[in-house]
Structures are given as structure tokens and as C-alpha cells.
Amino acid sequence: MTRSAPDRYSRQRGLSGFGEAGQRALAGASVAIVGVGGLGCPAAQYLAAAGVGHLTLIDADHVSLTNLHRQILYGPDDVGRPKVHAAVRPLRLLAPGLDLHPVVRRLEASNAAALLAGHDAIVDSTDTFSSRLAVADAAEALGIPVAWGAVQGWHGQVTVFSGPARMRDLFPVEPPEPLDACEGGAVLGTLCGQVGAAMATEALKLASGAGTSLAGILAMVDARTGRWREIPLSPVTPRREAASAGA
Numbered sequence: 639m640t641r642s643a644p645d646r647y648s649r650q651r652g653l654s655g656f657g658e659a660g661q662r663a664l665a666g667a668s669v670a671i672v673g674v675g676g677l678g679c680p681a682a683q684y685l686a687a688a689g690v691g692h693l694t695l696i697d698a699d700h701v702s703l704t705n706l707h708r709q710i711l712y713g714p715d716d717v718g719r720p721k722v723h724a725a726v727r728p729l730r731l732l733a734p735g736l737d738l739h740p741v742v743r744r745l746e747a748s749n750a751a752a753l754l755a756g757h758d759a760i761v762d763s764t765d766t767f768s769s770r771l772a773v774a775d776a777a778e779a780l781g782i783p784v785a786w787g788a789v790q791g792w793h794g795q796v797t798v799f800s801g802p803a804r805m806r807d808l809f810p811v812e813p814p815e816p817l818d819a820c821e822g823g824a825v826l827g828t829l830c831g832q833v834g835a836a837m838a839t840e841a842l843k844l845a846s847g848a849g850t851s852l853a854g855i856l857a858m859v860d861a862r863t864g865r866w867r868e869i870p871l872s873p874v875t876p877r878r879e880a881a882s883a884g885a
Contacts, residue, residue: 647689653848660846661689667845668692670757672745672773674721675699676708676830677787677837678763682725683711684838685761686733690845693729693736695722696753698744708827745769750776759844761837762786767812774805783851785840787833789825792861794833798840798853803871808856829861 651661669690671678674697685693701709701716701724709721716724722740729738745753745764750772754760762773762784770786777784783800799805836857843849859866 650688656846656848660848663846664689664842665691667758668694668756669759669761669841669845670694670696670754671761671763672696672754672769673763673765674709674711674725675705675763675765676789676825676827677834678761679709679711679725680831680834681761681763681785681838681841682729683732684835685841686729686736686738688838688842689733690842691737692739694739694741694753694757695725696741696743696745697721698742708825708830710831745772747772747775751780754782755780757782759841760784761841763834763837767809771805771809771812774799778804783844783853785837785844787837789829789833791824792826792829794829794859794861795856796833796836796840796852796859797856797871798844798851800844800851800853802873803854804873807871807873826861829859832859832861 647661651657667690669685669692671682671693674682674695678697682693682695699721701712701719701721703717706712706714711725711728720742722742726738726740730736741753743749743753754773754776760773760777760782762770764770764773774784777799783798785798786805787794787796840851843851854871856869856871857866858869
């Protein structure tokens with residue numbers, strides 16, 4: 639194939655500010671996806687299709703029937719299988735050269751650093767605050783940027799935790815888990831695709847060095863109106879942390 643001949647990445651390499659350098663960076667990049675559910679499924683598909691060289695999938699859950707309306711890597715025959723194992727075949731069909739590492743583990747504070755070390759970017763698709771904070775704390779210690787998202791009902795959120803803006807700036811105190819529990823909660827399936835794709839876009843920018851990430855900005859979407867809005871994230875100062883501790 640000559641340099642000018644089209645291939646699967648031609649349209650992507652043609653992007654202003656991306657080019658051959660961006661595609662080479664993706665090919666050499668390693669991305670960890672924590673949680674291969676409603677957000678992790680579309681994120682994994684788009685990252686694989688874009689040419690990311692290595693994906694690590696971390697999830698301890700099994701596919702259930704109620705997952706199928708939004709977790710689009712899976713079909714009825716996958717019910718009962720570990721999600722990361724069920725995801726392998728469709729992702730390799732999509733990207734035959736993909737280096738894929740499935741990990742059937744629940745990421746916790748005790749193992750987060752070991753599971754995440756060595757990656758260039760992390761996609762946090764988890765659905766509990768204990769897992770989110772474990773990812774965020776380990777990523778901060780390791781110096782790895784995180785593309786983060788969440789959905790509930792008709793609403794979704796996306797941001798990047800890198801540099802001065804941290805997960806604990808958004809949630810200084812861990813909320814009670816029942817307020818955030820995804821299991822059994824209502825959610826629009828297409829919204830998961832919308833937010834998961836936005837997370838994948840942020841991860842691609844982080845891995846390729848192209849564009850400007852959402853670091854320091856929380857983007858929020860209301861699927862009922864189709865409208866996005868943004869709010870800035872401010873680092874928590876020592877004074878504010880002390881005030882919060884004394885409240």
C-alpha cells in the first residue's frame with residue numbers, strides 16, 4: 639500500500655492537528671477502561687476502531703439481561719458471562735490488530751495502582767463512588783489522566799481529571815452509595831452511547847496529544863432537551879478543605 643492509498647484511518651489522519659503523528663501515537667498508546675458497562679462498551683468500541691494499540695478492560699461483573707439495551711458489545715448469548723470476556727471477540731473483530739487484556743477484577747483502593755500502572759490514559763466508566771475515587775486517587779499518584787463520565791436517568795456528565803482539577807474537587811466528600819447506585823436505576827440507553835463516545839473522544843485526545851481536553855470543565859447533558867452546558871471545576875484549596883472538615 640502506498641502512502642497515498644486509502645486505509646481505515648485515512649479520514650482520521652486527515653484531521654487538522656492530528657495527522658500521521660496522532661495516528662502513530664494512538665498505535666503506541668495503552669488505555670485502561672475501568673467498567674465495561676453502558677459507558678465502557680461504546681468507549682471501548684470507538685477506541686479500538688480509532689487504532690489505539692492496547693486496551694485493558696477491568697470489570698468483575700457478568701452480563702445480565704437488563705444490560706442489553708445499553709451495553710451494546712453484548713448479546714443475549716452473553717448473559718451470565720464475565721463482561722470483559724464477552725467483549726473480547728467483538729472488539730477483535732472490529733480491530734484485529736488490537737492488543738487486548740481482559741481483567742476480571744473489581745478495582746479497589748488496594749489494587750488500583752497495580753492495575754492502572756503503565757497506561758497512558760484511563761477511561762473511568764465505573765458506577766460507584768468508592769470505585770471512582772479509587773481510580774482517581776491511583777491515577778493522580780501515577781500521573782495518568784482520566785476521562786470520566788457518569789449517567790443517571792436522562793442526565794450525563796463528562797470531564798477529564800488531569801493537573802490541578804481532581805475528582806475530589808468535584809466530590810470532596812464521598813456521597814452515600816444509594817444516591818449513585820446504577821444497578822436497578824433507570825437510564826436511557828442512547829444516552830450511555832452519547833456520553834461513552836464523549837469519554838472516548840477525550841481519551842483519544844489524551845492518547846494522541848491532539849486537541850484540548852475537558853480538564854477543568856464539567857460538561858453536562860440533559861437528554862430530554864438535547865442540550866449541553868459546562869461549569870468550571872476549581873481545585874479545592876487547603877482552606878476550603880479545612881472548612882469542609884470542620885462543617
